[in-house]
Amino acid sequence: MSIERFTSNWNYPTAVRAGIGRIKDLPAACQELGINNPLIVTDPGLCELPFVLDAMQHCREVLSGCGIFSDIKGNPTGENVTAGVKACHAGQHDGVIAFGGGSALDAGKAIALMVGQRREIWDFEDVGDNYLRVNTEGMIPVVAVPTTAGTGSEVGRASVITDQALKVKKIIFHPDMLPKIVILDASLTCGLPPHITAATGMDALSHSLEAYCSPFYHPMAQGIALEGIRLVKDYLPAAVTDGNNLEARMQMLVASSMGATAFQKGLGGMHALAHPLGALYDKHHGLLNAVLMPYVLKANESAIADRLTSLSRYLGLENPGFESFLNWVLELRQQLDIPHTLAEIGIDDQQLETVGQMAVADPSAGGNPIQFTAAEYQQIMMAAIKGDT
Numbered sequence: 001m002s003i004e005r006f007t008s009n010w011n012y013p014t015a016v017r018a019g020i021g022r023i024k025d026l027p028a029a030c031q032e033l034g035i036n037n038p039l040i041v042t043d044p045g046l047c048e049l050p051f052v053l054d055a056m057q058h059c060r061e062v063l064s065g066c067g068i069f070s071d072i073k074g075n076p077t078g079e080n081v082t083a084g085v086k087a088c089h090a091g092q093h094d095g096v097i098a099f100g101g102g103s104a105l106d107a108g109k110a111i112a113l114m115v116g117q118r119r120e121i122w123d124f125e126d127v128g129d130n131y132l133r134v135n136t137e138g139m140i141p142v143v144a145v146p147t148t149a150g151t152g153s154e155v156g157r158a159s160v161i162t163d164q165a166l167k168v169k170k171i172i173f174h175p176d177m178l179p180k181i182v183i184l185d186a187s188l189t190c191g192l193p194p195h196i197t198a199a200t201g202m203d204a205l206s207h208s209l210e211a212y213c214s215p216f217y218h219p220m221a222q223g224i225a226l227e228g229i230r231l232v233k234d235y236l237p238a239a240v241t242d243g244n245n246l247e248a249r250m251q252m253l254v255a256s257s258m259g260a261t262a263f264q265k266g267l268g269g270m271h272a273l274a275h276p277l278g279a280l281y282d283k284h285h286g287l288l289n290a291v292l293m294p295y296v297l298k299a300n301e302s303a304i305a306d307r308l309t310s311l312s313r314y315l316g317l318e319n320p321g322f323e324s325f326l327n328w329v330l331e332l333r334q335q336l337d338i339p340h341t342l343a344e345i346g347i348d349d350q351q352l353e354t355v356g357q358m359a360v361a362d363p364s365a366g367g368n369p370i371q372f373t374a375a376e377y378q379q380i381m382m383a384a385i386k387g388d389t
């Protein structure tokens with residue numbers, strides 16, 4: 001079968017234009033949303049790359065203007081969002097093209113939210129009904145173009161933004177932050193180096209896996225999670241080994257969107273720990289989930305054994321059960337050169353207590369099959385530092 005078969009339009013969970021080369025549809029997507037002068041929000045590493053410059057050029061030819069903003073950190077901060085809003089006002093932009101990895105997508109969505117607000121961004125943290133404080137008239141539409149396959153932020157209704165003053169990552173939420181149109185074009189992900197492909201792909205896996213294990217009732221998300229995990233199993237190794245394998249790249253891009261769609265059902269302990277560790281040590285979010293995955297699975301074993309038996313049967317693993325699934329995860333990590341311990345990525349036990357407390361308070365903790373205490377999160381972190389699975 002040829003890669004042509006990927007060319008398709010979906011309307012769930014938002015309007016998705018999938019296929020190799022679909023970036024050509026970017027100006028038309030803007031027009032469809034009434035955007036005449038978009039601001040491309042992208043990562044500093046991408047803003048000089050030909051595919052971003054070409055997309056900007058193409059937009060300028062068809063639309064009345066197009067700007068670019070790329071002053072974003074790997075974990076975007078409130079200051080980055082404020083600077084982006086300023087750029088948006090200065091260029092009189094009427095829409096955002098969030099173009100890049102998870103940080104660019106999260107920053108772009110947050111900038112589009114904040115363009116016409118009087119309150120500060122932290123007033124919209126995903127707590128209770130804070131989102132009702134948003135003046136929706138002050139929001140501008142977003143077209144999302146992911147260039148990594150992992151966060152799935154293109155189909156999410158929230159952004160993770162770091163509050164540098166407090167050193168915590170906050171989830172900023174409003175239902176209308178869901179991008180109006182998403183372009184899933186795997187040709188944009190081919191240049192990603194193997195270690196980023198591996199770390200972001202493991203993030204996609206952790207989204208589907210935590211959603212799948214979470215106890216809440218959401219059969220639609222459950223089905224998406226199951227197939228999302230299979231796509232990672234069948235295509236992530238190939239995407240890491242051969243970055244130009246368009247089929248593997250496309251399937252991973254879809255698996256990433258599926259993971260983020262599935263985690264409406266809930267996340268869990270991997271993310272409850274990865275969020276504080278990311279905020280305190282500034283480490284790659286996907287890499288943290290990848291390292292933490294087997295330790296969190298082990299801690300959850302009593303609550304998830306049955307579910308993982310069904311999952312390993314679906315994946316075609318031998319001797320379906322908790323052990324076979326855990327072994328598959330360990331082998332996959334090894335194959336992808338993911339470090340086995342937190343110690344190997346420079347995380348020690350100095351802030352153990354803080355991390356334990358932050359993990360319990362993290363919104364993701366609510367989706368974990370077992371409600372771990374701060375002390376239990378500390379134990380999991382110690383196991384991940386030492387390598388005890």
Ligand SMILES: [Zn+2]
Binds near residue numbers: 151203285289
């Ligand atoms: Zn994640």
